[in-house]
Amino acid sequence: MTRYFTTDHEWLVVEGQTATVGITDYAQSQLGDITFVELPAVGATLSKGDSASVVDSVKAASDVYAPVSGSVTEVNPALEDTPELVNSAPEGEGWLWRMTLADAGELDGLMDADAYAAHVGGL
């Protein structure tokens, strides 16, 4: 299963017509202890680049942008009580939301794991 990455440190995985979205391990390590995740409303329509979620760390609140366009189908219910899953398993159990993929062509503009690793290495 291909995992795509954005320059803004979101990832997404596509299964059928649904994309699962989260923030990268690099992002969580930079943010530090995450204390709250504000998730989008199920049914919300997102355009690529919209601020869709906010991750609160002890230090600061950070926006998470929609990596593609579509509508939100599900949010991670575990984050309400255990937002620290984003620290411990950012690319697994700490996923943020699932959404439809309005335009599969938008995936072409995203990075693969190697390209993202190179991107982070240059920061």
Added chain:
Amino acid sequence: MHLCAELKLVSDTYDLAPDAGERPAVLDLPLDAWHRARGGRMVEFAGYHMPVQYEGIIAEHLWTRSQAGLFDVSHMGQLVLRGANVAAALETLLPGAFQTLAAGKLRYSLLLADDGGILDDLIVTNRGDAFYVVVNGATKHADIAHITARLRAGVTLEHLTSHALLALQGPAAAQALASLDLVAWQDGGPALVDLRFMEAGAFRWGDVRLDISRSGYTGEDGFEISVPADAAEPLADALIALPSVKPIGLGARDSLRLEAGLPLYGHDLSPDIDPVEADLGFAIPARRRAEGGFPGAGQIAAAFAQGPARRRVGLLIEGRMAAREGAEIVHEGRSVGTVTSGGFAPTLERPIAMGFVETALAQPGAPLSILVRGKTLAATVTSLPFTPHRYVRKGAA
């Protein structure tokens, strides 16, 4: 997502170079390499590279509350004022009572503008032969200029750039420091074990003079140690070699002081805030209120007489979402104040904030709302501190 590597507590009172307003170079402090070698994540703060965290802010915060944390606060300004009648000279600059401050004692005070606004908050120690003043890092150069311009003839100000400043804070701090077997620098000086909160002395660690006060900004028992820069690394090494002591970054320093209800200059205190509304009236004793003779004395006397229009309060916030500096505080649909600092409180496991609200609402239990990103958070005014101070005071068992 947008990753902001800099702390939100970075002061906006950053000094700009007098020429062309260019950003000055970020400087390294004596323990720079020491922090990096121990995994400290360095950020820019008050013009210096400083460690924001090591293993993580929450873990470091809880460690300090239960054991002992070692903080590098060498960015702060260490000033020494000496000369004839220096205590009287200090009273022309600051609203505290320094002529009655005994040798070996500390006092919290405020540097005030002529309109009574707060230019900085600081701690003054009577060292016997001089007064030692610790000011905030982001404001130190402006403070030095302000003080120098107003110094009486015969009084000098020295900026102790030759010294680092470490803080050892937490319930295990006293035992940890005692294990260094420090002795009084001079015969007749206090023993470390005899220091109580807001008392100081000079001590001998090998050949090194350490000026130590029992003080800090975390709400815990602890010490602040002025050490010659070349001895800072060995001292920090000796302390973290103890199992109870870990290095702690600026992030936890901020969350600890917020829980302790202590205002942070540049956020909870500013030139637009006077000491009365900031609830710092304790720093202006009765004699000084009556006699005046410090900058802003008239305005501050009026503020005491009239009572402030707004007051600094603590706010307990419902839910998990934090309210941060700048968030609007509302009551019955009306704007009644602003959050000046806020975040997640690791000890309380909930978000807390400090802010200024209209005096009528500045009562513990008052229900307020805070607007954050289009959401309305329920908040309750609470008395400060959020977590009890655990200072070891004179007369206490």
